[in-house]
Structures are given as structure tokens and as C-alpha cells.
Amino acid sequence: MIVKAREILIKVFGYRSFYPMQEEIISEILNKKDCLIIMPTGGGKSLCYQIPALIFDGLTVVVSPLISLMKDQVDNLNELGIQACHLSSSVALDEYNQSKGEILSGKIKLLYSAPETLMKPHFLSFLKQVKPVFFAIDEAHCISHWGHDFRPEYRQLSRLKTFFPKAHIAALTATATKPVREDIKKSLNLTEPIDFIASFDRPNIFLDIKEKNKPFDQTLEFLSKFNNQSGIIYCFSRKQVDELYEKLYKLNYSIKPYHAGLSNDERKINQELFIKDDIQIIVATIAFGMGINKPNVRFILHYDLPKNIESYYQEIGRAGRDGMPAHCLLLYSYGDTRKIQYFIDEKEDLRQKSIALKHLKDIIKFAESKLCRRYLIIRYFGEDYRKVKCGHCDICVKSEDNIEKIDITDQTKLILETVKSTYSRFGATHITNILRGSNDKKIAQYKHANLVVYGKGKEYSKEYWQNIIKQLINQGYLFKDIDDFGIIKPGVKSDDVLRHNEKVFGLPLSEKESIKNQIADKKSMVYDEELFEELRKKRKELAYRQNVAPYIIFPDATLISMAFSYPKTYEELSKITGVGKVKLEKYGDIFLLLIKQYLLRNQQKNVKK
Numbered sequence: 001m002i003v004k005a006r007e008i009l010i011k012v013f014g015y016r017s018f019y020p021m022q023e024e025i026i027s028e029i030l031n032k033k034d035c036l037i038i039m040p041t042g043g044g045k046s047l048c049y050q051i052p053a054l055i056f057d058g059l060t061v062v063v064s065p066l067i068s069l070m071k072d073q074v075d076n077l078n079e080l081g082i083q084a085c086h087l088s089s090s091v092a093l094d095e096y097n098q099s100k101g102e103i104l105s106g107k108i109k110l111l112y113s114a115p116e117t118l119m120k121p122h123f124l125s126f127l128k129q130v131k132p133v134f135f136a137i138d139e140a141h142c143i144s145h146w147g148h149d150f151r152p153e154y155r156q157l158s159r160l161k162t163f164f165p166k167a168h169i170a171a172l173t174a175t176a177t178k179p180v181r182e183d184i185k186k187s188l189n190l191t192e193p194i195d196f197i198a199s200f201d202r203p204n205i206f207l208d209i210k211e212k213n214k215p216f217d218q219t220l221e222f223l224s225k226f227n228n229q230s231g232i233i234y235c236f237s238r239k240q241v242d243e244l245y246e247k248l249y250k251l252n253y254s255i256k257p258y259h260a261g262l263s264n265d266e267r268k269i270n271q272e273l274f275i276k277d278d279i280q281i282i283v284a285t286i287a288f289g290m291g292i293n294k295p296n297v298r299f300i301l302h303y304d305l306p307k308n309i310e311s312y313y314q315e316i317g318r319a320g321r322d323g324m325p326a327h328c329l330l331l332y333s334y335g336d337t338r339k340i341q342y343f344i345d346e347k348e349d350l351r352q353k354s355i356a357l358k359h360l361k362d363i364i365k366f367a368e369s370k371l372c373r374r375y376l377i378i379r380y381f382g383e384d385y386r387k388v389k390c391g392h393c394d395i396c397v398k399s400e401d402n403i404e405k406i407d408i409t410d411q412t413k414l415i416l417e418t419v420k421s422t423y424s425r426f427g428a429t430h431i432t433n434i435l436r437g438s439n440d441k442k443i444a445q446y447k448h449a450n451l452v453v454y455g456k457g458k459e460y461s462k463e464y465w466q467n468i469i470k471q472l473i474n475q476g477y478l479f480k481d482i483d484d485f486g487i488i489k490p491g492v493k494s495d496d497v498l499r500h501n502e503k504v505f506g507l508p509l510s511e512k513e514s515i516k517n518q519i520a521d522k523k524s525m526v527y528d529e530e531l532f533e534e535l536r537k538k539r540k541e542l543a544y545r546q547n548v549a550p551y552i553i554f555p556d557a558t559l560i561s562m563a564f565s566y567p568k569t570y571e572e573l574s575k576i577t578g579v580g581k582v583k584l585e586k587y588g589d590i591f592l593l594l595i596k597q598y599l600l601r602n603q604q605k606n607v608k609k
């Protein structure tokens with residue numbers, strides 16, 4: 001059956017391979033085992049139950065706390081040609097009845113529902129008729145008193161097993177310490193559950209904590225790095241949100257506020273604007289974010305200290321779901337802890353009070369520590385993180401500033417020779433392939449195996465060469481011609497090395513760096529930014545027409561891949577991540593045409609030059 005799962009992954013979802021653990025999890029779910037799945041945000045939890053749901057003969061029920069989340073998932077699935085619906089009190093009666101009919105007839109594979117809807121007596125008796133085969137409980141930590149987001153309505157789910165003894169259950173969450181994990185299993189009465197605890201590491205997120213001294217200036221400086229890119233600013237109080245919003249709005253930032261003091265409508269509109277890329281920034285209290293799935297959030301700024309590490313981790317987790325680089329900055333001052341202390345003092349339940357206090361102490365310790373941020377967080381969640389330095393947080397980078405550059409003259413010469421002997425007609429990938437002696441089709445086509453440089457750089461990885469090429473572009477030894485399909489040419493400084501024998505220095509690609517470069521290799525590859533912008537515009541237009549969020553059409557990663565490889569045929573397009581069968585049929589022509597026209601325009605530009 002796992003063969004079938006792989007087939008669905010590729011054909012329906014358009015992905016090339018599973019993320020870590022997805023395959024093992026799916027395989028156990030297909031064996032009808034109860035599972036507890038702990039995976040960080042962006043780890044790909046949804047696929048773990050969506051793929052089995054498509055294979056099972058019968059209905060899968062997904063329990064989720066928020067209507068917006070359910071709607072988003074259902075939109076996403078429908079867009080992939082999968083029959084899914086959501087039922088809650090917000091659905092109009094005729095749509096509700098129609099969905100019920102489709103569920104009864106077996107047409108619907110996935111039903112999304114909130115716990116309070118699901119556990120209503122009349123709904124339970126309806127479901128008993130349908131006999132669901134599998135329940136996926138999303139955000140399962142909401143069932144636990146020990147968690148930071150306890151929801152009483154989740155407690156009712158403890159009776160699921162009594163009502164549906166034959167169905168099996170998968171509980172999923174992104175945040176859970178050991179007591180919470182145990183609590184989830186017990187509360188849901190899972191039978192001999194199999195635990196899957198994926199790494200809590202989110203290597204694409206840069207973790208940064210700075211002392212808060214001039215918070216507004218610090219905010220402006222931080223924002224200046226994210227021209228046009230989506231991000232969230234979290235504040236402790238509504239008042240703070242309003243203040244900051246006013247100030248930034250006056251400076252012409254594309255920004256909206258979000259907190260419990262706004263009307264439901266206002267909140268909904270502001271959230272929607274953000275999700276649809278119509279505004280750039282949301283400034284919010286913690287009330288914001290639970291219901292959003294936006295994959296291209298590029299930064300999170302904590303203007304105030306979060307109440308605990310769980311919330312901090314969950315909030316920063318909203319950045320970079322698409323796996324591309326994101327930056328999270330926390331402005332820390334001890335003064336902020338008093339606000340939280342005050343808030344805790346208000347609590348009446350003694351147990352809740354002492355839990356909250358312990359949580360506060362933990363986050364203070366975390367913020368004040370001089371150890372690697374990632375090391376501390378991951379350890380906090382009980383994972384055995386072996387590296388003492390992650391290389392991708394403020395603490396590690398500070399110590400990395402002192403890293404000595406190494407001599408990369410020989411490597412530079414090899415690359416320049418490759419560029420010259422192929423008449424500056426190829427991109428970074430092909431140059432790397434030549435150096436590594438690959439047997440790629442293109443190598444055969446151009447007979448590049450005959451080149452003197454062919455295979456001369458075998459001993460280094462692909463990441464290594466791509467990394468050096470990037471450094472050389474930055475230093476002016478190479479030139480990436482955006483107007484000419486992003487091909488690599490000798491840069492202004494190339495003669496310094498080739499003729500004047502000057503030495504070139506660069507940063508080594510150490511093991512510590514390899515995480516960063518896994519991402520660099522996949523995502524921040526040298527893509528055509530101009531084409532990317534055009535693709536984005538087209539996506540927005542399509543999304544607007546269908547009234548969905550742009551990422552429902554295609555995520556950024558898919559557009560970036562297109563702007564990297566310039567697909568010209570269906571076949572080439574279908575190989576791009578996120579392009580499944582249905583989307584290929586629906587959007588293939590539109591995007592292929594756009595790319596074709598773009599290339600033509602650029603060719604003409606070059607001829608004119």
C-alpha cells in the first residue's frame with residue numbers, strides 16, 4: 001500500500017519525495033495503528049493523514065479547532081481535485097445538507113469538523129451511520145491541561161473510542177512536552193499507540209534575540225530587511241498593538257492590526273488581507289495566527305516577551321512553513337516579565353498559576369542564556385540535540401564572525417575555466433554537473449564529458465560548488481546574467497585571478513554550515529527573480545478570480561522552481577515540486593505560456609543590445 005501512497009504523493013500532490021517520517025507514519029496509519037505524531041510546524045503533518053484518507057475505503061474525519069484552518073485545508077484539497085468538505089455551525093443549511101448527502105453516498109473522502117460540532121448527539125448518530133474508518137485529531141495538545149492552549153471542547157473527544165470502537169486515531173501536534181504527550185494518549189484512549197516524534201528543529205528559521213532598548217528603532221531597522229515580504233509582529237497587549245500600528249502606518253507601511261478588541265469582521269478582513277498578500281505586515285496579540293496556514297511568512301518580530309517557550313516556539317513556527325529562509329527576532333527586556341507576572345497573579349486556579357510561573361521562569365532563562373538558541377529550545381522539548389552550535393542563531397553567528405576565510409583560488413579557477421570552455425552559455429547547475437563529472441542528459445547532449453575540466457571537482461558535493469559559485473557572484477568574480485536566462489559569465493574581477501594570479505578567499509562550507517546550505521541548495525538557488533515576480537502576479541490574478549489565497553494555487557517554492565528551470569513542456573512542468581496532475585491540467589497552459597513569452601521578450605532584448 002505504501003507504493004500507492006508514493007504514487008498519490010507524486011500524481012495528486014505533485015511532490016517528488018516524502019519529508020522525514022511521513023512515509024513511516026503513513027505506513028503505520030495504513031496498518032490501522034493508533035499513532036501520536038509530534039512534528040514541528042511545516043513538517044508536513046497534513047499529508048500524513050490526507051494520503052491514507054485517499055487510500056482508505058471509507059470516510060476519514062479530521063478534527064481541527066478552527067474554522068479558518070479547516071476551510072484552508074478543504075480549499076487546498078479541492079484545488080487538488082480531492083473530495084473534502086467541512087461541517088460546522090458556520091456552514092449554511094443547504095450546503096450543510098448537501099455535504100451530508102455527499103458523505104452518506106461515499107463521495108467525500110475527508111470531513112473536517114470542530115470537536116464541539118462533532119460531539120453533538122445528532123451529529124454523532126449521523127456519523128454512526130457513515131461509519132468513519134479513521135480519525136485524525138489535529139492540534140491534539142488542545143486536549144491537555146498541561147499544554148499552553150487547553151480547550152475544554154477537546155476534552156469531549158475522550159469519548160470517540162467509545163462511539164467508534166472500530167475506527168483508529170492519529171493525534172497530531174506541533175508542540176508537546178512529555179507530560180502533554182502522555183496526557184494526549186491517555187485522554188484519547190489510544191490503543192497501543194505508536195509515537196512519532198520528529199525533530200523539533202526548523203533549520204530554515206534564523207533565531208535572534210536582542211536586548212530591547214529602543215524598540216521602535218529596532219523594529220524599523222529589522223523591517224528594512226524585508227521589503228515587500230510577509231511578516232508578523234507580536235505584542236503583549238492590545239494597546240501596544242494599536243500604538244505600534246499607528247506609528248508604522250504613518251510611515252507608510254502596508255500593515256493592519258489584529259487583536260480581540262476589534263470586531264469579528266475587522267479581524268476577519270485583516271487576516272484575509274494578510275493571507276492574500278494584499279498587506280505585508282500584521283501587528284497582533286497572540287490571538288493571531290492559530291488559524292492561518294500561510295506558508296510564505298518571512299519574519300516574526302516579538303516586540304514583547306512571549307509568556308512561555310511553547311508560545312514562542314509556536315509563534316516563530318508560523319514563519320517559513322514553506323521551508324525557505326525566515327528570520328525571527330525577539331526583543332527582550334527584563335521589564336517585560338513583570339507584565340506577564342501581573343497577568344499570572346490574576347489567575348485563580350492555583351495549579352494553572354504554578355504552571356504559568358514555571359513557564360515564565362523557563363523563558364526568562366532561555367532569553368538570558370548565552371548558549372545556542374536552537375540547542376536550548378530543542379532540548380527544552382525533550383529532544384536529544386547533539387550539536388552544541390547550530391550556526392543559525394544570533395549566538396552562533398556572533399562566534400562565527402571570527403571564522404577565518406579560506407583560500408579558494410583553485411576552485412575559482414576551475415569554475416572560470418568551465419565557464420570559458422563552455423562559452424558562457426550555462427547556469428550554475430550545469431557548471432556544477434560538469435565539475436562533478438555527472439552523466440546528466442545535457443552533458444551528453446553537449447558532449448561536455450570531453451572537456452578538460454570534466455570531473456575535476458568530483459571530490460566536492462553539489463552544495464559545495466553551488467555555494468562557491470554564489471560567493472564568487474557576490475564578490476564579482478562571476479556574473480549571473482538575469483537578462484540571459486540566469487546563465488553564469490565571467491565577472492569583472494575574473495581576470496584578476498586568471499591573468500594576474502591574485503588569490504581569492506571565501507567562507508568554508510563546514511559541516512556546521514551544511515544545514516544552511518541544504519536550504520540554500522533547494523530554495524535560495526540562483527533563480528530568476530524577475531520571472532518570479534511575473535509568476536507571482538499571475539498567481540495573484542488567478543487566486544483573486546477564485547477567491548482563494550495565492551498559495552492555494554501554487555506555493556512560492558513551486559514558482560521559484562519555475563523561475564529556476566524555465567519549464568517549456570508539460571513534461572518539464574510536471575517535474576516541478578507542487579505540480580500534480582490536476583494543477584497541471586488546470587494551470588499548465590497559463591504558466592507555460594507566461595514563461596515562453598518571458599523568454600521571448602528577453603531574447604529580443606538581448607538581440608537589440
Ligand code: ADP
Nearest residue numbers: 015017018019040041042043044045046047295
Ligand atoms: P504542518 O501541518 O506540519 O505545519 P503542513 O502539512 O501544512 O505542515 O505542510 C507544510 C508545507 O509543506 C505545505 O505547504 C505542504 O504542502 C508542504 N509539504 C508537505 N509534505 C511535503 C512533501 N513531501 N514534499 C514537498 N512539500 C511538502
Ligand code: ZN
Nearest residue numbers: 372390393396
Ligand atoms: Zn545556534
